[in-house]
Amino acid sequence: MSRTLTAKGAATRQRIVIAAALLIRDKGASETSLDDIRAATSTSKSQLFHYFPGGRSEILVAVAEHEAAQVIQAQQPFLGDLSTWRSWQQWREAVLAHYTELGERCPLGALTSELGRSSPEARAIVTLLYDTWEAALTGGVQALTAGRSPGADASARARAILAAVQGGVVMLGATGRVGYLEQALTLALEPLRPKEC
Amino acid sequence: MSRTLTAKGAATRQRIVIAAALLIRDKGASETSLDDIRAATSTSKSQLFHYFPGGRSEILVAVAEHEAAQVIQAQQPFLGDLSTWRSWQQWREAVLAHYTELGERCPLGALTSELGRSSPEARAIVTLLYDTWEAALTGGVQALTAGRSPGADASARARAILAAVQGGVVMLGATGRVGYLEQALTLALEPLRPKEC
């Protein structure tokens, strides 16, 4: 699968993936042709097939992997340690800032709406992303509510939070307003707030 | 715009829209060719262009209109009168049942992920759908919390609920599990529950 790559080759390959990811965020996967990618990277057709022998679909899978990593990375370092309420708030702020900046041209939107449906491999990557994400959130909920009455089990809470992010991002993409994401996140996190009365 | 159509013609036109909608739910808009639609409806190329002179894009707009109507209709009659907590619960049940049945092959998923991005006209239809939907939810929140302390303004609550549905549907499409939609809806509706203490 992975042939020998020199440093130069690896750089070119990465350039292709990054450029393709940006194009797909902008125009959607179905509207992005190999020629678009070729033009954006100043490469030739043969290079695309040299680094991705599987052709277009293999490029899409590589882009999906790259974008999935971006989704997680945008939430770090907070997603890694959600053991305090303050950390949860910082995570919320990071998510809001990230999607406010990117709007509908975000990795997550590209993954859910286009890449995830392009092939079984890409779909597996998306599924893995969601599982990883949900696991991190579940761990955070457990760490935060340790010793308290959880009210509902941690994984259910985590699922609701994940759905809130997804829904907010979808509505952001459709309307351009951040209010949906903001409200949905606030509401989903509300039961986790430590009560001080 | 609308030329004279006989009863037979109108039926054929509608057959095309419905079949195209089903194909798009299944395979996505970008994977659905005019030839697929032609085969599914036992029509000919010329009929497609006879009823939709604008070609493929006009068909997509018609499908978007049809699917938007389906989204609203699946929530009736409850969406029309959300003045009681019981009505809200029935609405929630209707939404859950609808998406459990359809899974990822739902009108809403097709609209958000594919149709909405296909053209400005289609996008306008999606935006109108969300506005209508949100208005109905906002009205329901206001009617339910009349005379009570709302805690947050009605439109913000409505937006959170809408985002919960969207997020739940996205996760349902990606994972096949209804838990996300269920949890997100429950959580989003919780603040509306009348307290009896």
Add this chain to the structure above:
DNA sequence: CGCATAATGGACCTCGCGGTCCAGCGGAGC
């Protein structure tokens, strides 16, 4: 230095797609 192999450029092929065109068919109204 020289060879093997990776990296690159670009012509070329094939084919499926949206879209056009025209020639028959059929039914509703006079």
Add this chain to the structure above:
DNA sequence: GCTCCGCTGGACCGCGAGGTCCATTATGCG
């Protein structure tokens, strides 16, 4: 029954897409 005009069928076209191929250049390595 005749005559419009909408309805239907299907051949045809041009283009852009993904994909193949081979020649050339650059590069790492013994």
